[in-house]
Amino acid sequence: MFGHLFFLRITLLSFLCLLHTVSHAQIGVNIGLPERGGTYIDLARENYRWNNLNSGASIGSGQVDDRGWPKTDAQYIADFRPVAEWAGSIDDPEVYRLDVSGTWKCSFIGQGAVSAATGGSVQNAQYNAGTNSTTFDFIVAPNSNGLFLINFSNTRRTPSDPLNSGLTDFKMLRPGYSDDSQLFYPPFLGLFDSIRFSAIRYMVFTGTNGSNPAYPGVTEWADRKLPTDASQSPVPTIGKNDGACWEHVIELANRTHTDAWINVPVSASADYVAQLAAMLKNTLDAGLNIYVESSNEVWNTAPGFEQSLYNQAQAAALGIGEHENHARRTVELAQIFESVFGPNALNDRIRVVLCSHQPMLKWWVEPMLQYIQTNFGAPSDYIYAIGCQTYFSGGASNGENVSKILDDCHSSITGQITDMGINEAGRTQWITKANDWNLPGGFVSYEGGPDHGGGSTVNIANRILAERSAGMCDEMRYNLDDAFIQLGGTLAMQFTLTSGYNRYGCWGLTDDVTNPHRNFKFACLQDLLPTRTNEPAYPSGTVTTVYPNPTDGPVTFEFYLNHTAHCSAVLFNSLGKRVEDVFSKKQFSKGKHRVEIPEGLQFPAGLYWLILNAGGELRSEKIMVVR
Numbered sequence: 001m002f003g004h005l006f007f008l009r010i011t012l013l014s015f016l017c018l019l020h021t022v023s024h025a026q027i028g029v030n031i032g033l034p035e036r037g038g039t040y041i042d043l044a045r046e047n048y049r050w051n052n053l054n055s056g057a058s059i060g061s062g063q064v065d066d067r068g069w070p071k072t073d074a075q076y077i078a079d080f081r082p083v084a085e086w087a088g089s090i091d092d093p094e095v096y097r098l099d100v101s102g103t104w105k106c107s108f109i110g111q112g113a114v115s116a117a118t119g120g121s122v123q124n125a126q127y128n129a130g131t132n133s134t135t136f137d138f139i140v141a142p143n144s145n146g147l148f149l150i151n152f153s154n155t156r157r158t159p160s161d162p163l164n165s166g167l168t169d170f171k172m173l174r175p176g177y178s179d180d181s182q183l184f185y186p187p188f189l190g191l192f193d194s195i196r197f198s199a200i201r202y203m204v205f206t207g208t209n210g211s212n213p214a215y216p217g218v219t220e221w222a223d224r225k226l227p228t229d230a231s232q233s234p235v236p237t238i239g240k241n242d243g244a245c246w247e248h249v250i251e252l253a254n255r256t257h258t259d260a261w262i263n264v265p266v267s268a269s270a271d272y273v274a275q276l277a278a279m280l281k282n283t284l285d286a287g288l289n290i291y292v293e294s295s296n297e298v299w300n301t302a303p304g305f306e307q308s309l310y311n312q313a314q315a316a317a318l319g320i321g322e323h324e325n326h327a328r329r330t331v332e333l334a335q336i337f338e339s340v341f342g343p344n345a346l347n348d349r350i351r352v353v354l355c356s357h358q359p360m361l362k363w364w365v366e367p368m369l370q371y372i373q374t375n376f377g378a379p380s381d382y383i384y385a386i387g388c389q390t391y392f393s394g395g396a397s398n399g400e401n402v403s404k405i406l407d408d409c410h411s412s413i414t415g416q417i418t419d420m421g422i423n424e425a426g427r428t429q430w431i432t433k434a435n436d437w438n439l440p441g442g443f444v445s446y447e448g449g450p451d452h453g454g455g456s457t458v459n460i461a462n463r464i465l466a467e468r469s470a471g472m473c474d475e476m477r478y479n480l481d482d483a484f485i486q487l488g489g490t491l492a493m494q495f496t497l498t499s500g501y502n503r504y505g506c507w508g509l510t511d512d513v514t515n516p517h518r519n520f521k522f523a524c525l526q527d528l529l530p531t532r533t534n535e536p537a538y539p540s541g542t543v544t545t546v547y548p549n550p551t552d553g554p555v556t557f558e559f560y561l562n563h564t565a566h567c568s569a570v571l572f573n574s575l576g577k578r579v580e581d582v583f584s585k586k587q588f589s590k591g592k593h594r595v596e597i598p599e600g601l602q603f604p605a606g607l608y609w610l611i612l613n614a615g616g617e618l619r620s621e622k623i624m625v626v627r
Contacts, residue, residue, distance in 0.1 A: 026198040026485070026490055026491040026492070027197065027198055027480060027485075027491070027492050027493075027494060027525065027528060027529055028197050028198045028199030028200060028201060028258075028259070028261065028491060028492070028493045028494065029197050029199075029200060029201070029493065029494045029495075029496065029497050029509070029525075030200075030201040030203060030204060030447060030493055030494065030495045030496040030497065031200055031201070031202065031204065031205050031496065031497045032204040032205060032496055032497070032498070032499065033046055033204060033205045033207070033232065033233055033243050033244055034046035034047065034233070035188055035497060035498045035513050036098070036498035036499055036500055036508060036510070036511050036512055036513065037098055037185075037187065037188070037498065037511075037512040037513035037514050037515075038174060038185040038187065038188055038513055038514075039184065039185060039188055040180065040183060040184060040185055040232070041173055041174055041177045041179075041180040041182060041183065041184070041185050041186075042171045042172060042173055042174075042180040043078060043104070043172040043173075043174065044076075044170050044171055044172050044230070044231060045180075045231055045232045045233075046231070046232060046233050047078050047231065047233060048068065048230060048231035048233045048234065048235050049076065049077040049078065049079075050070050050074045050075065050076060050077070051074065051075040051077065052070075052072055052073070052074060052075075053072070053073040053074050053075045053151055053152065053153060054072065054073055054164070059072075059074060059237055060237065061236075061237045061238070061239075063166075063237070064230075064237040064238060065166075065168065066238060067168070067228060067229050067230050067238065068229055068230030068231065068235040068237050068238045068240075069166060069167060069168040069169070069170070069230050070152075070166040070167065071157075071165060071166040072155075072164055072165070072166050073112070073151075073152060073153045073154070073155050073164045073166070074152050074155075074166065074167070075117065075149055075150065075151050075152070076148075076149070076150045076152070076170065076172075077148065077149055078119075078146075078147075078148040078172070079146065079147050079148070080097070080098050080100050080146030080147070081097075081145055081146045081147055082095065082096065082097060082500060082502065083500060083502035083503060083504065084502070084503075085145070091457065091460045091461075091464065091501075091502040091503050092464055092500075092501055092502060093461040093464060093465060094464075094468075096501075096511060096512070096518070097143075097144075097145070097146060098146060098512060098514075099142075099514070100140055100144055100146050100148075100175075101140045101141060101142045101143070101144055101175070102139075102140060102174075102175025102176065103137050103138070103139055103140075103175055104120075104137070104138040104139075104140065104172050104173060104174065104175060105135075105137060105171075105172075105173040105177065105178055106135065106136050106137065106138050106150075106170070106171060106172045106173070107133060107134065107135045107136075107169075107170070107171050108133065108134055108152075108167045108168065108169055108170040108171070109132060109133050109134075109157070109167060109168045109169040110132065110133075110134065110155055110156055110157045110158070110165075110166070110167040110168060111127045111132070111134050111155070111156050111159075112134065112152050112153060112154050112155035112156065112167060113125075113151075113152075113153045113154045114134070114136050114150065114151070114152055115150075115151045115153070116138065116148075116149070116150060116151075117149035117150065117151050118147055118148065118149040119140060119144060119145075119146070119147050119148035119149060120138045120139050120140040120141070120144070120148060121138075121139045122136050122137070122138060122139075122150070123136065123137045123139055124136055124137045129159070132158060132159065134167075138150065138172065140175075152167060155167050170230075183248070183251065184251075184252060184255065185513065187513045187514045188513045189255065189256070190513075190578075191497065191510075191513060191516055191522075192255075192256040192258065193256075193578055194516075194526065195522075195525055195526055195529050196258075196529055196530045197256075197258050197525075197529065198258075198259060198491060198529075199258060199259040199260070199261050199289075199291060199491065199493065200252070200253065200256065200258050200259070200260060200261065201261035201263075201291070201446065201447075201493050202244075202249050202260065202261065202262055202263065203261075203263040203293075203296045203446075204243070204496065205243055205244050205249065206225075206242060206243045206244055206246070206249065206262070206263065207225075207233075207234055207241065207242040207243025207244070208242075208243075208263040208265070208295055208296045208307070209296060209297075209304050209305055209306075209307070210241065210304045210305065210306045210307075211234075211241040211242040211243075211265065212265055212266055212267040212295075212306055212307050212310050213267055213310075214306075214309070214310070214313075215267070215309075215310045215313035215314050215317070216313070216314075216317070217267060218267050218268070218269045218272075219265050219267040219268050219269065219272060220269050220271065220272055221269075221271055221272045221275040221276075223239075223240075223272075224242070224245065224246065224272070225240055225242050225243065225244065225245040225246075226245055227245050227247050227248065229245075232244040232245060232248060242265070246276060246279055246280075247279075247283075249262065250279070250280065250283050250284050253284060253285070253288055254283075254284065254285045254288075254585060257285065257287070257288065257568070257613055258288070259288050259289040259290070259291065260280075260284065260288060260289075260290050260291070261290075261291035261293065261353075261446075261493065262276075262280075262290065262291065262292060262293070263293050263294075263295055263296050264276065264292060264293070264294055264295065264333055265295060265307075266294060266295040266298060266307040266310050266311055266314075266329065267307075267310055270332075270336060273332075273333060273336045273337070274336050274339070274340060277336060277337045277339075277340035277341065278340050281340055281341055285566050285585065286565075286566060286615075287565060287566060287615035288349075289349050289350075289351055290337075290349060290350055290351065291351045291352075291353055291384075292333055292334070292337060292350060292351065292352045292353065293330075293352075293353050293355055293446065294326065294329045294330045294333055295307040295311075296355075296446075297355075297357070298311045298322075298326050299322075299323075299326075299356055299357050299360060299364065300357070308322075311325055311326055311329075320371075321367075323356075323360075323363075323364040323367055323368050323371075324367070324368065324371045326354075326356075326364075326368065327354065327368035327369075327371045327372050328371070328375070330352060330354050330368075330382070330383065331372055331376050331382045331383075333352060334346055334350070334352040334382040334383070335382070337350045337352070338350065346381070346382065346384075347380070347384050347440045347441070350384075351384035351385065351441055352382060352383055352384050353383070353384060353385050353386070353387050353441070353444060353446070354368060354369075354379075354383050354385075354386050354387070355386070355387045355388065355446050356368070356386075356387075356388060357388060357389070358388040358389055358390075358416070358425055358430075359423040359425045360388075360423075360425065361388070361423065361424065361425035361429055361430055361433060362423055362424050362425060363423075365386055365430075365433065366433065369383075369386075369433075369437055378438075379437050379439065380437060380438045380439055380440065383437075383439055384439065384440055384441035385434065385439055385440075385441030385442055385443065385444045385490065385491070386430065386433065386434050386437075386439060386443060386444070387443065387444040387445055387446045388425075388430060388445060388446070389445060389446060389447045389448055389495075390416070390427070390445040390447070390448030390449075390479060390483075390484060390492060391447070391448055391449060391450075391451035391495075392409050392412040392413045392416070392448075392449075392450060392451065392475065392479055393408070393409065393412055393450065393451040393452055394406065394407070394408025394409040394411070394412055394452075394466075395408060395409075395452060395459055395462060395463045395466060396408075396456070396458065396459070397458070397459065398458055398459050399459065400459055400462060401462055402462055402465050402466045402469055402471070403471070405459075405462060405463060405466040406466055406469070406471040406472065406474075406475060409450065409466075409472075409475045410475055410478065413475065413478055413479045413483050414483070416483065417483050417487065427443070427483065427484065427487055427489065428487055428488075430443045431443045431487060431488040431489060435488075441490055441491070442488065442489070442490040443488065443489050443490060444489065444490055444491040444492070444493070445484065445489065445491070445492045445493055446493050447493055447494075447495040448479065448480075448484075448492055448493065448494060448495060449476065449479070449494050449495050449496075449507065450467055450472060450475070450476070450506060450507075450521075451505070451507075452464075452466075452467065452505065452506050453503070453504050453505030453506070453507070454503075454504075454505075455503050455504055456503060457503050460502075460503055463506065464501045464502070464506060467501055467506040467519065467521070468501070468518070468519035468520070469519075469520065470520045472519070472520060472521060472524075473520035473521060473523060473524035473527075476521060476524045476525075477524055477527070477528065480492050480494075480528060481528060494509065494525065495507050496508055496509075497509055497510075498510050498511060498512070498513055499511060508521075509521045509522045509525060510522050545557065545558050545621075546610060546621045546623055549623055549624060550623075550624035550625065550626045551601065551623065551624070551625060551626070552625065552626050552627060554596065554597060554598050555596075555597045555601055555623065556594060556595065556596045556597070557569075557594075557595055557610060557612075557621065558592060558593065558594045558595075559592075559593055559595075559612055559614065559619060560591065560592045560593070561588055561589070561590050561591060561593070561614055561615075562590060563590050563615070564587065564588065564589050564590055565587070565588060565614050565615025566585050566586065566587050566588075566615060567583070567585075567586055567587070567588050567612060567613060567614045567615070568581070568583065568584045568585055568586070568612075568613045569581075569582035569583050569595065569610065569611070569612050569613070570582065570610075570611050570613075571601070571608055571609070571610055571611075571623075572608065572609045572611060573603070573606065573607075573608055573609075579603060579608070580601075580603075582595065582597065582610075583595070588614075601623065601625050603625055604625070604627070605625050605626055605627040606624075606625060607622060607623075607624055607625075608622070608623045608624075608625060609621070609622055609623070610622075610623055
């Protein structure tokens with residue numbers, strides 16, 4: 001009964017191509033905060049914009065509590081408008097807007113008058129004296145431009161506080177939700193349910209860039225972002241310029257069952273790193289790997305990359321070069337993680353990556369590896385892989401049409417395969433260098449994909465249209481498969497999951513989490529990677545049965561584990577839509593297990609798939625429901 005899961009409505013040739021893709025393609029994705037269209041159910045978790053209602057100026061550090069909530073009458077601001085509508089022009093030739101219409105369920109601790117200044121209307125405002133909480137609905141009409149301004153006046157934090165004392169714990173839940181106990185926005189999670197990414201890189205999500213103090217300041221564990229802070233976006237009013245907390249990284253990694261690529265602050269103390277490693281060891285699914293990178297682009301001296309200045313100052317204090325200090329810090333991270341996870345963790349579950357700029361292979365990467373060799377021993381004892389970025393671009397000139405832009409992109413990719421110029425830093429050279437140093441993870445890219453940003457508005461309409469064209473999918477496939485995986489690259493990290501499409505970049509696989517197939521880039525990744533419902537491979541020794549099958553009532557399924565593992569079981573319909581979580585993140589011991597669904601499958605007649613995730617391995621069986 002139990003056999004390989006195959007696609008519905010695809011040819012045998014396509015299936016054979018899928019088998020090849022699954023065995024070779026290792027493609028991950030960077031995620032940001034917020035994702036375009038929503039990361040959290042509660043908007044306040046991803047949007048921290050408050051003005052002092054009395055002065056009209058941004059809330060200052062002296063006007064908030066220790067979590068970042070205003071201690072004065074305030075105005076909350078949310079802005080979903082496309083770039084750069086506020087300046088009188090819109091880059092996007094299609095003028096695509098997120099649909100933010102509907103009823104946003106809002107609440108806060110305290111009392112006060114609530115009114116809408118822009119973007120909607122306030123209805124059903126009520127104060128509950130027993131809980132000292134206020135609730136209200138913010139109603140947004142269809143075709144809203146996406147700018148919300150909500151005024152909170154005559155506020156009292158507690159009944160004994162004076163007027164104009166502010167509020168705490170403001171929530172603004174997306175239309176259709178009455179609570180945020182699920183935390184992450186389901187359409188955002190749905191993107192990870194439809195593609196099995198090899199890893200998620202949390203660099204932007206955790207606010208890596210520009211969140212460090214000036215050297216010799218250090219970031220201690222107590223300084224980190226907390227789940228209880230006013231927002232998971234930067235909260236500068238309390239000195240927290242980082243992004244989401246590590247607890248949410250772990251929750252998302254466990255929920256999506258995807259390897260985590262973390263970026264450790266360059267200023268983090270040894271205790272901070274050890275505490276982070278311990279948190280990951282204790283709460284991250286034991287079946288997930290952890291890629292560890294020291295900050296992000298410490299070579300980059302552009303504004304917003306203050307970590308490079310920190311690295312330079314620290315290197316000068318230690319009397320070594322900045323590239324040597326980057327290597328030293330990377331080894332330090334490896335040593336601390338090994339001390340927490342155990343002596344066999346490095347290059348197994350813990351995968352420390354040494355990253356640099358693509359042209360710097362000869363000038364930075366080789367000297368870093370030599371420095372590690374001289375001062376610590378074989379780099380392969382500490383470093384899993386070396387990595388750079390794999391961006392491509394085109395269309396920088398006025399008048400280039402979509403076809404010409406795509407041709408430029410193709411040439412950009414081809415030119416990166418082998419560089420025989422002064423840098424000798426083509427992708428093939430990176431692969432050779434990783435092999436020469438016996439790095440078990442070889443060559444990876446930490447970011448990559450179409451790069452049409454920089455703030456320029458030259459030819460912006462055609463650049464955006466090129467990003468949304470079917471031809472861009474072809475160029476992405478060429479970049480990821482032919483010019484990376486087939487060359488010998490091991491893991492390519494796409495930048496990024498979602499984004500707006502404008503002068504500052506068209507990075508996203510989509511520009512709306514609720515509509516991932518607005519362009520062809522998301523589908524390109526679906527072609528290159530297995531989906532959660534079409535993995536054809538099974539671990540050896542595993543036998544799974546489902547009975548009765550067909551069924552019109554109770555169902556039992558059995559599975560065998562070769563080792564103890566955390567398991568989840570999910571049901572999908574024939575269209576690939578998740579219809580039920582049977583159980584989630586439950587630990588099972590080695591051996592045979594039987595799970596009953598006594599109430600049966602309460603769904604319409606048809607074909608369904610049971611997907612069992614056992615320690616990272618997906619096993620699957622079809623179930624026919626009859627009525």
